[in-house]
Amino acid sequence: MxxxxxxxxxYSALLGAVxxxxxxxxxxxxxxxxxxxxxxxxxxxxxxxxxxxFYDNGPNDKGIGLxxxxxxxxxxxxxxIASIVAVALGVTLGLSPILYRAVNPYVxxxxxxxxxxxxxxxxxxxxxxxxxxxxxIVMSSLWPTLANTAFGVASIKRDYLNVxxxxxxxxxxxxxxxILPAAAPAIxxxxxxxxxxxxxxxxxxxxxxxxxxxxxxxxxEWNNLALTSVIFAILAIGLIGVLLDAGLGRLAxxxxxxx
Amino acid sequence: MHAFEAERDEMLGCAVERSIEHAVFGGEIGRRAFIARxxxxxxxxALASVFPVAAACALAQDKAGPPEKKQLKIGxxxxxxxxxxxxxxxxxFYKKHxxxxxxxxASSWAxxxxxxxxxxxxxxxxxxxxxxxxxxxxxxxxxxxVMPAVxxxxxxxxxxxxxxxxxxxxxxxxxxxxxxxxxxxxxNFLLRYYLAEGGVDxxxxxxxxxxxxxxxxxxxxxxxxxxxLAPDPFNQRAVFEEVGFIHLLSKDIWPGHPCCAxxxxxxxxxxxxxxxxALLSAIxxxxxxxxxxxxxxxxxxxxxxKNFLNQPVEVLEQVLTGVYPDxxxxxKTVPDRIDFDPFPYHSMAIWILTQMKxxxxxxxxxxxxxxAEEVFLAGxxxxxxxxxxxxxxxxxxxxxxxxxGKTRLFDPDKPDDYLKSFAIRKV
Numbered sequence: 001m002x003x004x005x006x007x008x009x010x011y012s013a014l015l016g017a018v019x020x021x022x023x024x025x026x027x028x029x030x031x032x033x034x035x036x037x038x039x040x041x042x043x044x045x046x047x048x049x050x051x052x053x054f055y056d057n058g059p060n061d062k063g064i065g066l067x068x069x070x071x072x073x074x075x076x077x078x079x080x081i082a083s084i085v086a087v088a089l090g091v092t093l094g095l096s097p098i099l100y101r102a103v104n105p106y107v108x109x110x111x112x113x114x115x116x117x118x119x120x121x122x123x124x125x126x127x128x129x130x131x132x133x134x135x136x137i138v139m140s141s142l143w144p145t146l147a148n149t150a151f152g153v154a155s156i157k158r159d160y161l162n163v164x165x166x167x168x169x170x171x172x173x174x175x176x177x178x179i180l181p182a183a184a185p186a187i188x189x190x191x192x193x194x195x196x197x198x199x200x201x202x203x204x205x206x207x208x209x210x211x212x213x214x215x216x217x218x219x220x221e222w223n224n225l226a227l228t229s230v231i232f233a234i235l236a237i238g239l240i241g242v243l244l245d246a247g248l249g250r251l252a253x254x255x256x257x258x259x
Numbered sequence: 260m261h262a263f264e265a266e267r268d269e270m271l272g273c274a275v276e277r278s279i280e281h282a283v284f285g286g287e288i289g290r291r292a293f294i295a296r297x298x299x300x301x302x303x304x305a306l307a308s309v310f311p312v313a314a315a316c317a318l319a320q321d322k323a324g325p326p327e328k329k330q331l332k333i334g335x336x337x338x339x340x341x342x343x344x345x346x347x348x349x350x351x352f353y354k355k356h357x358x359x360x361x362x363x364x365a366s367s368w369a370x371x372x373x374x375x376x377x378x379x380x381x382x383x384x385x386x387x388x389x390x391x392x393x394x395x396x397x398x399x400x401x402x403x404x405v406m407p408a409v410x411x412x413x414x415x416x417x418x419x420x421x422x423x424x425x426x427x428x429x430x431x432x433x434x435x436x437x438x439x440x441x442x443x444x445x446x447n448f449l450l451r452y453y454l455a456e457g458g459v460d461x462x463x464x465x466x467x468x469x470x471x472x473x474x475x476x477x478x479x480x481x482x483x484x485x486x487x488l489a490p491d492p493f494n495q496r497a498v499f500e501e502v503g504f505i506h507l508l509s510k511d512i513w514p515g516h517p518c519c520a521x522x523x524x525x526x527x528x529x530x531x532x533x534x535x536x537a538l539l540s541a542i543x544x545x546x547x548x549x550x551x552x553x554x555x556x557x558x559x560x561x562x563x564x565k566n567f568l569n570q571p572v573e574v575l576e577q578v579l580t581g582v583y584p585d586x587x588x589x590x591k592t593v594p595d596r597i598d599f600d601p602f603p604y605h606s607m608a609i610w611i612l613t614q615m616k617x618x619x620x621x622x623x624x625x626x627x628x629x630x631a632e633e634v635f636l637a638g639x640x641x642x643x644x645x646x647x648x649x650x651x652x653x654x655x656x657x658x659x660x661x662x663x664g665k666t667r668l669f670d671p672d673k674p675d676d677y678l679k680s681f682a683i684r685k686v
Contacts, residue, residue: 124400
């Protein structure tokens, strides 16, 4: 078991080294500015940016740390709203098969719409670009949680619900002690998908609205064709995505149970 | 005089003039009696002949009440057209006129429009056709806008991808995909004018799409576009990146054409007149500073950082000084490649409206002159110029001469005849 783990780490490190090597080889010898910057140039830019992550030179020039914090803050608000709505609605639909079938067609139509497509409509109606971006996050992280919660609640063993009925548990208690714990693994699986899509959407939304955030940072550097910064930002976005996912993965393990 | 201009003049109006009248005619009764006998305008003229009323007014206006609102946000797109709006922050023009302004970068013209309409910015950098279109509710909800100053004249170019090096005339451009910054832009109208004068129908023979300026070079490199009529630095940047060459400067289509503008909701101008006046003074002041070619290098350095244009200083210098490589191996020297002149002639607005009509953006009939006077505040700009000690044009409407095309002279008094003179048009 331990040896397997070691081998995984070695293989993984080798794969990373090979990819970096190929990347460096592909761009080596080409004049700077005429091709994609290599890993060394990106690492240098990264070291430079990470040395001062929280500088603030005015509204259009902030450090990478501040940009990421702005994105995470925006995402936290949108994601929290979406999760509360999605879990509440999901539980309702999961408990009532008829309601579920009545609402399902609408969910199916709304689900595949790119959250960014809502942006012009939100801007027109809410008249605030920050809130519009938050709502885009809501739209992106609503559906996976909703679908998973409804599915999780609908597939709770009838026995559990029957026992709760026999014990004459009150509604809130039934929800907190039986329904939510029983459906928790499915709900968290939904939350985990949602956090991924929220993170994907926030970057694109910020490229549209400008201002602050890691998405705006990418756009601003693109504007200057500063590809080293763009690549560094891409890696940072990926890394944060992994951390978010790992956090929810840990939560999922804690909430899973054997039947 | 149109209602709004009257309202504006009332707003900026001159209490000084009345005090002088009082002093000269011996109080309110003497003044009234004199005016009643000869009429108000004669009275004013008689007075002006003995006393420099205009100068006194201008002086008084300069000292008009303090700004109602000092902390302002102004939106901009990172292009050299916005030079006066941007440089006014790092070079202190806003501060000089008593304002604390933050200029905030927006990613596209649609975003500029929405941020401004929604009130997230107080005033904004716009393309000069935009306040007209928004006021008329074309391609937007209808919100009354005012445009008291043009930012830059000239300063745009048609850039083509390097693979089209052999192309010399519009007739070689059939089937091209062109980018322009926005539908309601001088870029769109000048490109269409240029193509149509060369016998190419811009709606049938080529494709013209709106692409945010900062994304143009990337699109040219990727082959998504064959060319664009775009603001700088993105023409010069394409040369710098060796992906394109400058085919034609926009000044060789219409010398002295307006391009970008400084605009605000009319509501902002009426609700906070002192702020509006101070802001306009700062903008006009900065524009006049930028007009002096000796200042261009200094300005290039001030607006290059990440907070503003986020461009290499070298590219900005090439744009602002007009000494630049064209991407075909030549170094050109064109000092008026870009120039700065704040005066918003009504005739410029009328030309824009004829083109909006020509290409089917404007479907209803409008009284060109009325709309032009409502939106392009030539009077306010003239007052500001004079108050700052600059010369200002006396006429608000002039005939504009084009450098190419069949009908070279645009007469703002005959817009309908002008429109009919074009063989290629939608209406």
